[in-house]
Amino acid sequence: MDSILVTGNGELNGQIPIAGAKNACLTLMPATLLSEEPLTLTNAPRLSDIKTMTALLQSLGAEVSTLQDGQVIAMSSHDLTSHTADYDIVRKMRASNLVLGPMLARLGQAIVSLPGGCAIGARPMDLHIEGLEALGAEIELKDGYLHAVARGGLKGAVHEMRFASVGATENIVMAATLAKGTTVLKNAAREPEIVDLVDCLRKMGAQIAGEGTSTIEIQGVDRLHGATHQVVTDRIELGTYMLAPAICGGEVELLGGRLSLVGAFVEKLDAAGIDVEETAKGLKVRRRNGRVQAVDVTTEPFPGFPTDLQAQMMALLCTAEGTSVLEEKIFENRFMHAPELTRMGAHIDVQGGTATVTGVERLKGAPVMATDLRASVSLILAGLAAEGETVVSRVYHLDRGYEHVVRKLEGVGAKIERIKS
Numbered sequence: 001m002d003s004i005l006v007t008g009n010g011e012l013n014g015q016i017p018i019a020g021a022k023n024a025c026l027t028l029m030p031a032t033l034l035s036e037e038p039l040t041l042t043n044a045p046r047l048s049d050i051k052t053m054t055a056l057l058q059s060l061g062a063e064v065s066t067l068q069d070g071q072v073i074a075m076s077s078h079d080l081t082s083h084t085a086d087y088d089i090v091r092k093m094r095a096s097n098l099v100l101g102p103m104l105a106r107l108g109q110a111i112v113s114l115p116g117g118c119a120i121g122a123r124p125m126d127l128h129i130e131g132l133e134a135l136g137a138e139i140e141l142k143d144g145y146l147h148a149v150a151r152g153g154l155k156g157a158v159h160e161m162r163f164a165s166v167g168a169t170e171n172i173v174m175a176a177t178l179a180k181g182t183t184v185l186k187n188a189a190r191e192p193e194i195v196d197l198v199d200c201l202r203k204m205g206a207q208i209a210g211e212g213t214s215t216i217e218i219q220g221v222d223r224l225h226g227a228t229h230q231v232v233t234d235r236i237e238l239g240t241y242m243l244a245p246a247i248c249g250g251e252v253e254l255l256g257g258r259l260s261l262v263g264a265f266v267e268k269l270d271a272a273g274i275d276v277e278e279t280a281k282g283l284k285v286r287r288r289n290g291r292v293q294a295v296d297v298t299t300e301p302f303p304g305f306p307t308d309l310q311a312q313m314m315a316l317l318c319t320a321e322g323t324s325v326l327e328e329k330i331f332e333n334r335f336m337h338a339p340e341l342t343r344m345g346a347h348i349d350v351q352g353g354t355a356t357v358t359g360v361e362r363l364k365g366a367p368v369m370a371t372d373l374r375a376s377v378s379l380i381l382a383g384l385a386a387e388g389e390t391v392v393s394r395v396y397h398l399d400r401g402y403e404h405v406v407r408k409l410e411g412v413g414a415k416i417e418r419i420k421s
């Protein structure tokens with residue numbers, strides 16, 4: 001397993017290009033199952049999760065090819081040969097469950113393995129099941145697989161989700177595009193990735209309104225046609241790299257970044273003493289002066305502070321002046337980066353879903369271990385500003401969500417290299 005060696009090397013200056021959003025691409029790709037005509041995605045990120053989704057769609061009979069070094073994904077689901085998403089693929093990536101809604105809508109049946117737990121929590125699928133059952137699907141759990149059928153097709157319905165689940169919103173919206181009649185989904189998630197999915201579905205002929213709000217209305221149609229769609233910028237990669245100049249000093253411009261993607265996050269950066277300026281090309285970030293100030297953070301569904309930036313923000317606050325309280329409200333176990341940061345000299349007290357961070361002047365490099373995707377990059381950020389060398393092991397977690405990390409950070413002056421093993 002490869003590792004990454006980071007050496008604290010002072011300020012960072014320059015530009016970092018931000019890729020297309022992993023979490024948009026992972027719901028846009030299954031949308032190909034809704035139509036017999038080709039769906040092409042541009043600005044796709046080059047990530048291992050995308051390769052996993054590609055393998056899953058191909059296992060269902062879809063043709064998926066990547067062009068331009070992976071930035072273009074050309075798909076066609078004209079002839080599907082299976083409606084089963086196997087455990088060995090789904091356990092690697094929970095987002096595999098996003099084939100459930102499209103397969104039910106297109107084929108009237110689907111067998112999808114339950115994803116099983118993952119490092120950050122149990123992550124059940126009850127909200128997906130409730131929503132699809134509201135559309136008339138019959139779903140039962142057998143041998144770890146969800147067996148879903150929609151006899152006579154799906155029917156539109158009014159359904160309110162108990163929690164604004166991102167994945168459940170995506171599965172229900174995709175399924176409803178081909179249901180008979182109108183669906184009104186209440187307490188829907190509002191993430192930009194859902195807005196991007198609806199934008200693509202509309203290009204395919206879907207009739208949808210309200211995306212980005214808590215109520216999404218879908219008028220079912222008989223069929224969807226092909227389309228070409230550009231994947232939205234990755235707001236989590238954006239937020240992650242915004243923290244690089246914040247933690248190291250200097251000034252970095254994040255190409256493709258827009259304030260609208262990171263509103264709540266920028267508010268917290270401002271309170272911590274970080275200036276963010278929107279330019280024609282992206283977002284320019286620099287530390288206002290002196291030390292970063294402590295701020296309290298609570299993760300919430302969009303437009304609140306994103307849970308996917310909590311670990312990275314903690315790395316920044318480890319070196320802030322004062323004490324910060326971070327509350328993780330979305331996942332039940334998303335502080336595994338805390339003990340690793342503690343090995344670097346951070347002062348973090350974790351009590352259940354609350355982490356209290358008392359800032360120190362400077363962290364010290366140490367060997368640390370990545371435990372999940374976003375924890376891995378928070379350790380890289382900490383290492384950029386730490387004194388001495390940090391070796392982050394198990395970087396396969398990193399490869400799931402961050403393309404060309406070493407190249408992007410080297411490009412702004414970081415001392416970082418990948419150690420093959």
Ligand code: EPZ
Nearest residue numbers: 023026095123124125126127128165166167308330331373
């Ligand atoms: C999406 O996961 C993202 N993944 C996650 O990003 C992100 O952290 C999460 O949304 C929250 O923003 C993709 O988009 C591929 P949820 P998802 O359904 O859809 C519970 C990353 O780092 N829940 O909004 O799985 C669940 O256990 C990943 O890129 C149920 O209880 O998130 C969690 O506690 C990590 N029942 C909470 O809701 C359900 O049926 C939020 O889950 C579904 C979810």
